[in-house]
Amino acid sequence: MLKKLFSLLIIASLVYALAACEKEKTNGIISEKEGVEYYQKGEYEKALPLLGQAADSGNAAAFYYLGLMKREGNDTAKSEEKSCEHFLKAAEGNYKKAYLKVAECFFAGKEFKQDFSSAFKWGKKAAGVVDEIQMDDKDRLALAIIMGNLYASGKGTLQDFSEAAKWLHQAAEKDYAPAQGMMAFFYYSGQGVLANKEKAKYWAEKAASQGDMMGEFALGMLYQYRDNPDMKEAISWYEKSAMKNNEVAQYQLGRIYENGTGVKKDLTKAHHYYRLAAKSGKDYPIKALSDFERKHKLENNP
Incomplete structure (x- = not known):
């Protein structure tokens, strides 16, 4: 009898605890x-x-x-x-609207710890609920930028230009200039999409019209490497891009003036642009500057 009463008391206390929990x-x-x-x-x-x-x-x-x-x-x-x-x-509690916000936090890494793997994880989860939560255009753009960049760079996931192009195309269609510039390169090079110079020019012009430095650089390439090169136009677009500290454009101008590609050879200008490109700290312009100075017996004077 005592054992039965004890069991009843335990059950009653559990029911009370569950009720309190449910009430809370x-x-x-x-x-x-x-x-x-x-x-x-x-x-x-x-x-x-x-x-x-x-x-x-x-x-x-x-x-x-x-x-x-x-x-x-x-x-x-x-x-x-x-x-x-x-x-x-919120995201860990499966509140779906929070997935993208967490991806943004890990991707940006300003006051919050930057973690590309976590950004990709939550970005993928956000991508799975886009229609379910009726994600608005602003958030769809943010998601496309994050996923496109992660796939293009191979940060947080395996590099996949096809996936990168898919996401960046969405961002480009929403008039995001950097994505338009990237789409120009994808179509120019055939990475992630079938090569198409017409589409490359379309996206390059869209990006450049907004002052995007990669769109400007892409236009420079299209003018330089077309069947009938127009070096005046190419240099004009490279210079616009170089003025925005695009080291790729600065490097390209260095090569053009060093080799006299479609212009009069000018080692002073070549040296200037190689030095600007090397300030990025990236290996290839630093090596290019070193090779140039050694070849022409110059010093890297500021």
Whole structure:
């Protein structure tokens, strides 16, 4: 009898604990809904404590909206780090709208630790719910930029130009100039897509019209390496790109003036552009500068 009574007491206590847990969860949902309503009205002072209460109950949606408030500094101290921490908790709680925000945090790595593998992981998850959460155009663009860059660079995942082109094409169509410049190179080189000079020129012109340095450089290449080269136009576009500290354009101008490609050979200009390119710290322009100075017995004077 005593054993049976003891068992009943244990069951009763478990039921009570579960009920308390469920009550806390329900309260968290109510607080989250009220908090979101206040947030959407711009009444942040009322939203903050309610969302905080819901988050304390483990409500993933509440963490997401707290993340938004921390990011914008809505009635709370602005903090990208805290914002990202909230977004991560929301994403780990399977709040799908938070997936992209976490990917952005890991990709940018400003106040939050940069981690391309994690950026790719959450980006992939965000890509899987684009239609489900009715992702808006702004977020679709952000996702395309992140995934396109990661696939193109091979950071956080295996380098895949085909996937990179797929994502960057989406960004290019949304008038994102750097993606348009990259699409020009993909179509010019045939990486990730079938080579197509007409499409390369189309995207290069779109990018260059917005002052994008890679679009300008791509136009330079198209003018230099077409069947009937137009070096005047090529140099003009390379110079525009070089002025924006594009070391590839600076390097190309160095080669043109060193070799006298379609222009009068000018070692002073060649030296100038090689030095500018070498300031990027990248290996190939540093080597080019060293080779040039050794060949022409020059010193790297500022």
